[in-house]
Amino acid sequence: MTARSDRAPSGTGMFRSLRVRNYRLYASANLVSLTGTWMQRIGQDWLVLQLSGDSGVALGLITALQFGPTLLLSMYGGVLADRYDKRRTLVVTQSLMGLLALVLGVLVATDGIALWHVFVLAGALGAVSAIDAPVRQSFASELVGPELLANAVSLNSTIFNSARLVGPAVAGVVIGAASGDTAPAFFANAASFAFTIAALLTMRPGELRRSPPVARARGQLREGLRYTWAHPDLVLAMALAFVLGTFAFNYQVTIALMTREVFDLGAQAFGLLSTCFAVGSLTGALLSTRRSVRPRQRFLVVSAVVFGLCSIVCGLMPGYVSFAVMLVPTGAAALVFSVANNSFVQLGVEPQMRGRVMALYFMCFMGGTPLGAPLIGWTSEHLGAPWGLILGGAVAVAAGVGAALWLARGRRVRLEARVRPPALRLHVGPRVTATTPGRPADVP
Template identity: 35%
Template sequence: MSDDVSGSPPAEEAIGSRRRVSDMFRALHERNFALFWTGQLVSGTGTWMQTVAMAWLVLTISKSAAVLGLVTMLQFLPMLLFVLPAGVVADRISKWKILLAAQSLAALQAIVLGSLLLEGTPEIWQLAVLAAALGLSNAFNNPAQQAFIAEMVGGSLTADAVAVNSVQFNATRMIGSGLGGVAVAQLPAYAVFFINGASFGASLLALVLMRRSDLRKVHGENAKGLGALREGLGFAFRTPPVFFILGSVAIVGTLGFNWPVAGPLIADRLLGIGPDGFGALMSALGVGSLAAGLGLVVFGGGTEHRIIASGALLAVFLTGLGISPSYPLSLALMFLAGLSGTTFTTTVNARLQSLVPDRLRGRIMSLFVLLLIGSTPVGASLLGLGAETLGATATLVLFGVSSGLGLGVMVLVHRLRTVGRDER
């Protein structure tokens, strides 16, 4: 099997130098991508509102960080179980159809949650089942969505589209998290979930309005069963830059991206603030993320050095959040965590998109999603249990330090492997 990456944008072009301001959003000139981006902007805002409301609701009902960690684990467990097969599916059948089905399921989940809250206080098991249903939707939606970008724009525009999509994602996190905190404090709990369910109308309409004839055909015709999985895994293991990137994502994803649990713990256990303050913390994370996304549109996707630096800084800021003595300092640290975290994920995404051949794109991007988001069941459950036994401060510091050390080990392995390969 060849490791030729023809058909994907050249690495140097995809991570190019500083752009002119007029070129920043050139991917939005593509009609299908513009529709997709706009629909996701609306539905993503609703999703982040629900994320804030759901975390606060579980912690309020259960009064337990461990239960919050468990429910969060169940939400992301389907990622761990199904995202790799979903990547094979994304390389075999229409990604458009996968997105339509997955986002319809997510909308239904939100409406059912709202209906339960309208009738009274739901049981924790009901919240857990619905969280798992959302996770199942995301397991198929996320790798298809990542790979779909190349079908909508293709060629040298892929890296631009990844960066612009990051702007959309982080704008929705900023706006949705803030609105979610306000909504939890000011509106009936069910309202947030109904709003999210309605917001999916925009993303579904965008998919329906697309010109499917304009989509680039990059399906993996030979992507079947275990052989297809082995082909994708083999490419990832045998290609040092891809192996380093995915290994770094595994470490940072497990230890550094547990905000659905870390956010409520920081707000409730460390700072003693209510839902408004929690929403502000998550908005600060989103503001930092948005700033990073805009910066990366201008300056390009970045290199391995940027991956290392941003991952290390995220570890430092997470550690700082564990020992922060004040709300204003925590707001600043959340902003910096959003800045460094989004720099890390967007740079990783752009680098992977530039290194992966079209025929393997769905499978490799499913690995990316698995290691970044599918690792959350492990990280979230450990963070929740650690907060119950060691305390929130000690656990956040432990996660931050471990993330930095793990990234350092990954860098060392990559350097040794690269030297060994060069000597051969």
């Protein structure tokens, strides 16, 4: 079998990208590594609550520090992705992230940890992740090619959420068994990066579909911004990513605060709630693997509104069990939106610009977290943890409605809702212009 035939798409199944050897290596190692990452996230959030006396503001701040560097470094990471070998760049970033996890584990294990240590290490991890994310996202196209890119994006989200399903639960059990000691979670994460590094080093470089490298030149960051601004469809996706990423995707803060403040429970309950959210997320990601073409803009709008409504209902749940149950459809709605938005951007950009555009996308999606996470944390601390969910959901609904109105300019719009089977569809007709007084004409 030739290298080309190994990469060629075959069939239309959910897991068709796994027929590509390089992608199989990457995906299997990524599952292990991301499980460790989720163990660290749970351990880090729990450690901050332990050191800060259950402060929602501190929890929001640690999240802001971890994602804040995205605003400053993500576009630079996109330039590196377009300019240099992505596989080698990922070896470097993955090694650095493993080292940072090891340092945090050693500090906790030796009782030398202080809250400022966690802040500094979270900021350093955020800096490396800001470079890693656009490289990793654009690397998917080199692994499978454009024919399988939509499926690979969905499978990456499936892997991410499979790890989210396992990681928090394992972290909760490990931390609980260690009487609240979070060090084992950090050590497990440090070791997990070895799997991704090994997979990257054992890939067959000749089977990668590399984009032509962009020569070093001035103004490449501005070129990425101009390219995006010239495409209104990309601008809409970026705007939705920014608003929802800032205000609605803060479940690492809201679930932790709901567990401690509303339900008065411990690390195992926190891990279980995170797992419930992950079950929904995994479901949404698996549903998205069937997609083989670029999503439509109206799908992005409807999925944003549905996610917002689910978040609001989640915040209104009166007890632990009902809250846990509602986290499942909320997680599914969140992933349907995020996978669709990611695929929409990746499939709508030229290969030579993909690294910089994906960097801008992650700046929008994750860069608002330094603003949103402390705000949601402050809201939850002063008004009650449920209000963090309600506020985030309300903003998501408003963003979806605003995007729908923007798309509806000069068009005939009809919203169709059905109860059995459940469905919510937005029908947007062709743009309408007037050819004669009082007589509209449809224009494609």
